[in-house]
Amino acid sequence: MLSFLLVRLYTSKLPSEEYGEVTVVMAWMVFLNVLLSYGFETGFFRFYNSEADKKKVISTSMISIFWSSILFLGVALLFRGRIAQYVNVDTSYIAYAIWILVLDALVIIPFSKLRAQQRPM
Numbered sequence: 461m462l463s464f465l466l467v468r469l470y471t472s473k474l475p476s477e478e479y480g481e482v483t484v485v486m487a488w489m490v491f492l493n494v495l496l497s498y499g500f501e502t503g504f505f506r507f508y509n510s511e512a513d514k515k516k517v518i519s520t521s522m523i524s525i526f527w528s529s530i531l532f533l534g535v536a537l538l539f540r541g542r543i544a545q546y547v548n549v550d551t552s553y554i555a556y557a558i559w560i561l562v563l564d565a566l567v568i569i570p571f572s573k574l575r576a577q578q579r580p581m
């Protein structure tokens with residue numbers, strides 16, 4: 461939703477080349493977000509609702525997401541220059557996207573827990 465609301469700002473303030481770079485980065489982020497979370501949300505609900513030891517489900521999920529996110533963060537930041545060359549965008553956009561993807565992945569399980577408990581976010 462925020463991306464939709466920011467289109468007016470992007471088109472009025474950014475030159476068309478930079479707006480194109482932002483669009484390319486956003487498209488890659490959608491794809492990588494799915495890969496980084498590896499469908500854990502659905503699996504979390506399945507096991508959270510069926511397991512007696514809910515804390516074990518939460519801790520196992522968090523540990524898995526945490527370490528895979530840290531691994532992704534390290535590798536992606538290490539190769540951000542090459543990634544930027546590959547997709548032909550500024551390196552700073554890649555760095556921001558990497559951090560956003562990692563932080564987004566890290567909140568999947570806490571938000572899923574709140575949803576499973578039918579509590580507001």
